[in-house]
Amino acid sequence: MDLKELKSGLENAHSHEQRVEEIAQFFGSHSLVFGHGTDSAGGEAYWLVRHLQHWNADHWTSPPTHDHIDEILEIAHLRVTERRPLAYLLGRTWFAGLEFNIDRRALIPRSPMAEIIERGFAPWISVGKGNRVLDIGTGSGCLAVSAAHYCPGILVEATDVSPDALELAEENVKKHGFEDYISLIQSDLFDAVCEKYDVIISNPPYVPRARLASLPAEYIEEPAVALDGGSSGLNVVNRILRDADGFLRPGGMLFMEVGEIAQAFSRAHPKLPLTWLEFERGGEGVFMLTREELTGYFRG
Numbered sequence: 001m002d003l004k005e006l007k008s009g010l011e012n013a014h015s016h017e018q019r020v021e022e023i024a025q026f027f028g029s030h031s032l033v034f035g036h037g038t039d040s041a042g043g044e045a046y047w048l049v050r051h052l053q054h055w056n057a058d059h060w061t062s063p064p065t066h067d068h069i070d071e072i073l074e075i076a077h078l079r080v081t082e083r084r085p086l087a088y089l090l091g092r093t094w095f096a097g098l099e100f101n102i103d104r105r106a107l108i109p110r111s112p113m114a115e116i117i118e119r120g121f122a123p124w125i126s127v128g129k130g131n132r133v134l135d136i137g138t139g140s141g142c143l144a145v146s147a148a149h150y151c152p153g154i155l156v157e158a159t160d161v162s163p164d165a166l167e168l169a170e171e172n173v174k175k176h177g178f179e180d181y182i183s184l185i186q187s188d189l190f191d192a193v194c195e196k197y198d199v200i201i202s203n204p205p206y207v208p209r210a211r212l213a214s215l216p217a218e219y220i221e222e223p224a225v226a227l228d229g230g231s232s233g234l235n236v237v238n239r240i241l242r243d244a245d246g247f248l249r250p251g252g253m254l255f256m257e258v259g260e261i262a263q264a265f266s267r268a269h270p271k272l273p274l275t276w277l278e279f280e281r282g283g284e285g286v287f288m289l290t291r292e293e294l295t296g297y298f299r300g
């Protein structure tokens with residue numbers, strides 16, 4: 001399906017559902033890769049239409065006008081020719097039910113950890129007013145902002161090595177009004193951190209370097225520092241693991257995503273008492289460890 005056919009399909013559609021189907025067909029005929037907030041052509045098409053309608057319910061139910069056709073065509077053209085993820089083209093994305101600014105300064109939020117944060121870390125640990133959470137490698141700030149949103153009153157420190165990512169995270173902290181609750185710190189992992197925390201969360205870079213070059217074009221749009229986990233993928237993961245207990249309070253917990261290298265990670269640490277988390281909305285490769293388990297493993 002080419003752009004001309006999409007244009008005519010959009011002009012002739014009698015409902016927004018039909019428009020979504022036309023866009024989905026266009027995306028579906030261009031070998032795109034999905035996975036930056038949706039997992040299908042239909043999901044992306046719906047997102048595009050609803051975004052242009054500012055997620056307004058009345059716009060969705062009223063008959064389509066020609067209003068957004070040019071914008072749809074322009075974005076759809078860039079999506080298929082440049083293979084840029086839709087979130088970057090729109091400058092906005094959603095995570096844990098919250099809207100975030102997003103651009104190439106940071107990875108597009110998609111961690112399954114959203115589910116744990118939405119539950120306020122239950123049933124693993126109860127956190128509330130005055131508890132401290134550390135987010136290592138905050139990127140857009142999505143985990144930090146969601147934690148502050150779903151656990152009212154907690155204090156979050158969020159680190160990143162990337163000044164660009166921290167700039168974007170600052171925009172998101174302000175967007176959600178958490179300036180008094182979230183501190184952003186430029187730091188190589190724990191280097192510039194001195195508190196003790198009840199919870200440490202991290203979605204660090206964990207893609208094995210050799211895999212980076214073979215990732216679909218959509219992923220190559222993302223900052224390499226957000227993906228590159230060194231030769232085995234485990235470089236940053238292992239550094240966090242080794243030092244985390246020194247930054248946790250007694251009873252504190254580390255939640256870390258290792259995604260597709262979960263098996264390699266388990267093989268590298270066969271005696272580590274990992275608890276792998278399960279997710280209702282899909283996703284895997286997130287484990288949990290207590291401070292005491294970490295200390296027992298590394299210093300026992």
Ligand SMILES: C[S@@+](CC[C@H](N)C(=O)[O-])C[C@H]1O[C@@H](n2cnc3c(N)ncnc32)[C@H](O)[C@@H]1O
Pocket residue numbers: 106107108109110111136137138139140141142143159160161162165187188189203204205206225226227236
């Ligand atoms: C996979 S992204 C995760 C971003 C965000 N937390 C999320 O879940 O969408 C990893 C982040 O870790 C940051 N990072 C990489 N190496 C780091 C290091 N040594 N210290 C701190 N942050 C680091 C990257 O800049 C990137 O923002």
